[in-house]
Amino acid sequence: MKKTLMFVIILAFLCAGTMLFAGGESENAASGEVVLTIPHYKAGQNVGGKFFLPQVERFNKKYAGTYKLVIEEIPQDSYQGKIKQLAQQNKLPALIEGADKKWFQDVVIENGLFFDMADWFNSHKAVKDRAIQDSLDYITTADGKITSFPLMVARPIGLFYNSTMVNFDKPVNEMTVDGFQKAMGDQKLAFMTAENAWTTSLFFTSIVVEEGGAEMIWAGVKSPVSDYTTGIWVRSFEKLQDFLQNNASANTLGAAYADAANSFMSKNAAVIANGPWMMGDFASGSEDKWSNGFTGDQVTAAMYPGNMAIFNPTGYFWWVPNNISEEEKEAAMAFLEFIKSPEELEAFMLVEGGTAPNLTASSGYRAKLEENRLLNEMDKAVNADTVFVPLVLDVMPPSVASEDFGRLLPKLIDGTYTPLQFGQELSRKAASALE
């Protein structure tokens, strides 16, 4: 009898629970609010979440009762893999940020999985006018379809240095790579070998460019590079090896991004190559990340030696799949229009840096920019002669960029590989990935 009673109680709870969930859905449906639930990595501890999550909140507030965006947190490393899996299952979320270029071209464009935004942009001319032309050209197919939302903000990636640890007698972008190394003396750069060796790959890009590889990189973003044994590459690996052996922070072997950032913010490294989004870590309110006498006002922003900055407009950014309902498409485009509105672009640039070349900045924005020393420094570090180049990882096949490059670096550091052998190994991995 007791067992029967227990069974009935459990069943009642299960039914109540089911009805409760069903009630939640019907409530949304009844209110007419379109709810988009999307996986995204800009959440939780991810540095991008600092701006993105409040932005989503602002969108939800503005469109309360009409549209609502719900973010499901996912690690950044798993994001693209999950999107590919969802594409295979025909269950893509309504909004997706970024994509592996090759996958996007071979799978998404080839199979028409994207929502063509051409008509939408034709009816939203003001939004289209804010787009960076190179980006718009890249995402537009030969038959005029617009596959994703173009970039509107260029965020040149440079470096930060601690002015209490190094004393450069001229701006970094006016130095050569050798001159920079000499000026560094015994001070260290916050390099990484774990994850995708992000900070290492950024600085390495400046080395490749100084060795005359700018055009090669631009060509590589269109067609991935499989041969890393050419003179430019080998000379660049040699220079990188020199930096890694003599000017790398003590924790470089196995350092992930958090380790590199920690190295810089604990004065164990004087320089870190990174994008403007890191400026949040140097602002007041981030004191818990600082140690060993480090403070945010010690940091100076600069571009790379050789007056070079990293920026890649050739890529697929926010895109919307084609197999969702019209209401969902409207909601997705409303969100993209919202985040690319002048107010949101300015808010974004004030937090994460960058410039919007086709946006007339408001006086309020300019005043706030003047107040932000680091943003101002970064803004001024870019001039008419600055060479913009994509990241070296952008020329490598996905698995080489995300895994092999970082994994091979320890052997370049300890001298197991000569620069040529490192290039040969990288070539073999790339050839295998591209085969």
Place this chain on the structure above:
Amino acid sequence: MKEGGGMKKKSSVLNNKSTTMWIYLFVLPTIIIFAVFYLVPIITVFATSFTKWDGFNPVKFIWFGNYIKLFTQPEFLISLKNILLWSILAATVHVGFGVLIAFLLYQKPFGWRFVRSVFMIPNIIAVAAWAVIYRFFFNNDFGVLNNMVRIINPSFDVAWFYESPYAFWAITFTWLFYAVIVTLIVLTDLMAIPTELHEAASIEGASSWQTVLKVDMPLIKNAVGVSMILSMTSRIAMYEAIALTSRGGPGDDTMSIPLILVNAITNMKYGYANAAAVAMILIGIAILFIVQKSFKMNEKNS
């Protein structure tokens, strides 16, 4: 009488048929589950390993192309070497340690139940979590190990997961002494040994060692064999412990087949990934076969 006997026989045949039908009926769900969730995916893996497929566009049949590529890649050959070394360590040190603990617990010393529970703890924690714990344990700057060594040798400086040849041993250390499954399997068999056998051995004047070697060991032979199969096949499928620590590096020093498989998926080469999966299955079957033969596991205890 004859008539009656015939009817009885007929009824017995009917009963047998009915029983057989019921047996099949009860087994049917298991067969269906096995077919849907195991057999079909395995057949799919085998079939697609002969193809070039990006997961979306039409499949292209390329015969043994993926296998030729796989077997000529240095990282695959390094993976095989690693699997061989890890399998030897698993079969000897790992299983040996588990059996030793099982024998110690079998003696039921004071607090043996507590020790058994404590020994279980690592098995409750996810492999991924262990990998992260070990990443901190082996960290060159603030890791427990290096800081202990630096008490004696202040200049000690080894990034265990990122330097050769330490990375291989650091990875090995993440699983080598966690042999609780082995202990439980062996302990269960030890507990099932009739006490009469030990009494008889004692009456015959056998020493403790002789009892272990001549009585216990032959009776737990199958349990040890099963433990070896489990621990060796686990080495083939080892992914998290590597992916979250050395990621197969430095270079390809700690490369494993699951990492090759995941990299192939990253590059949308599902046919190649499945060829790697088939290689894993075949190595697993080979281990199963070798251990079964070595331990004569299919033969009944005399």
